[in-house]
Amino acid sequence: MKKDFFELVYQVVRCIPKGRVTSYSAISEYLTGSKRSARMVGWAMNNSHNVHPYVPAHRVVNHQGLLTGFRHFATPTQMQELLEAEGIPIKDKQVQNFEKYFWHPNQLSE
Template sequence: MKHETLGFFEKVYNVVRCIPYGRVSSYGAIAKYLGATKSARIVGYAMNNSGGKDVPAHRVVNRKGLLTGKHHFEGTNLMQQLLENEGVEVVENQIQNFDTLFWDPSKELGEL
């Protein structure tokens, strides 16, 4: 993996660590905040590689509130269980009240 990509991953991890308990963000919102609007997929790759780095990757979902990354968690429903433990309701892999729970780093963290 390129060195620049690893640097980007660390920036992603720093943003994800800011997502409050019981809230969620999206791959695209994080990419946009980092100035890489078309890099939502790379944010997803960063989440896939975040194991053991104290990153709450379960709080990152797709732009519609779907748990698209759940197959990267151990067990069948670990991502959903982690979210539900934080009070987030999930029905058929879909976050309920997504608009209310959505955390936008561009609005919450200000400029880089």
């Protein structure tokens, strides 16, 4: 089975515990070792709509905790509502207590 960069991203994203969020840089750093390749993660997420099973892309935000990818969802509010539904407070596309909800691929939920 050929594991593309995309699939690796998908796996990591799917491993994000409910009620937690992570950043593109964290995933990129975990996969490539370079936080500079965060764009690759975002790109993978772009294809995530075509992937199965479902990839909780709404749990992936930028390093600020800002919902940058909200415009790629069905509706601009979908991402925020999904996160709020998971118990994550969002204010103006910004994750509140981001560092508190932040999750790292290497840091499995305790």
